[in-house]
Amino acid sequence: MKVSAENIHLSYGAREILKGVSIESSGHSFVGLIGPNGSGKSTLLKCIYRILKPDAGQVFLDDQELLSMSVRSSARKMAVVAQHNYYNFDFRVREVVLMGRAPHKKALERDNAEDYRIADEALKTVGMLEFADRSFSTLSGGEQQRVILARALAQQTPCLILDEPTNHLDVTHQLQLLKIVKNLDVTVISAFHDLNIAAMFCDRIYVLQKGEIVGCGTPEEVLTPELIRKIYNVEAEIAHDSSGQLHVLFRA
Ligand code: ADP
Numbered sequence: 001m002k003v004s005a006e007n008i009h010l011s012y013g014a015r016e017i018l019k020g021v022s023i024e025s026s027g028h029s030f031v032g033l034i035g036p037n038g039s040g041k042s043t044l045l046k047c048i049y050r051i052l053k054p055d056a057g058q059v060f061l062d063d064q065e066l067l068s069m070s071v072r073s074s075a076r077k078m079a080v081v082a083q084h085n086y087y088n089f090d091f092r093v094r095e096v097v098l099m100g101r102a103p104h105k106k107a108l109e110r111d112n113a114e115d116y117r118i119a120d121e122a123l124k125t126v127g128m129l130e131f132a133d134r135s136f137s138t139l140s141g142g143e144q145q146r147v148i149l150a151r152a153l154a155q156q157t158p159c160l161i162l163d164e165p166t167n168h169l170d171v172t173h174q175l176q177l178l179k180i181v182k183n184l185d186v187t188v189i190s191a192f193h194d195l196n197i198a199a200m201f202c203d204r205i206y207v208l209q210k211g212e213i214v215g216c217g218t219p220e221e222v223l224t225p226e227l228i229r230k231i232y233n234v235e236a237e238i239a240h241d242s243s244g245q246l247h248v249l250f251r252a
């Protein structure tokens with residue numbers, strides 16, 4: 001599966017937020033999107049997951065143009081874990097995860113035993129099965145986020161779009177959630193604000209600044225002191241740990 005956004009333009013009123021952005025991910029690639037607050041990461045992802053319609057440019061799932069597809073068929077290909085807001089919906093956790101099965105069902109078709117099995121399997125994967133009968137609104141932000149990932153897993157799509165999926169999670173659950181995603185055989189595009197987390201999991205990283213892609217490559221290629229100074233206006237050193245993993249060290 002390949003997801004690509006080509007030459008996306010989007011303005012809010014007179015303000016141009018995305019100025020001709022192209023990104024793609026295919027096969028089993030984990031692609032990251034970094035950039036300062038307000039650079040347009042969420043806006044770009046919203047164009048990809050169909051919440052916003054670009055003023056110009058197109059999104060493709062494989063070779064099909066997104067807006068030419070039914071919502072149901074794009075939802076069979078692409079699942080989303082959006083930037084976390086405190087959700088206040090009054091459903092049980094299992095019901096929230098079962099919503100991920102909707103694109104696979106006919107209108108008004110009831111959830112069957114297979115749907116329940118898939119939902120519980122997804123809850124087990126994110127370590128939330130014991131919460132299945134809890135009211136979703138009583139969960140902590142991090143627990144809610146893991147349930148929302150379970151809903152995306154239950155959707156069984158070949159492509160996952162994530163917007164800062166590990167906000168609100170402690171380090172254990174940050175790594176757990178991203179390891180789960182990394183081990184899936186899916187195409188991933190994910191926004192990150194933590195450069196070290198991005199470096200740990202991404203095969204490739206795009207850098208967005210003021211609505212334009214200003215860098216793209218492997219973490220080693222992209223995360224340099226020069227780029228970090230240019231984008232974030234902070235001084236940083238790059239180090240490697242004993243396993244060879246890159247880390248960004250910020251200087252005060
Ligand atoms: P990021 O996710 O990189 O932090 P966003 O895509 O959320 O950035 O936002 C990009 C810019 O668009 C920001 O300046 C933000 O204030 C602005 N913006 C986002 N949503 C809206 C909206 N609905 N109306 C007007 N401006 C918006």
Ligand code: MG
Pocket residue numbers: 041042043083163191
């Ligand atoms: Mg954002």
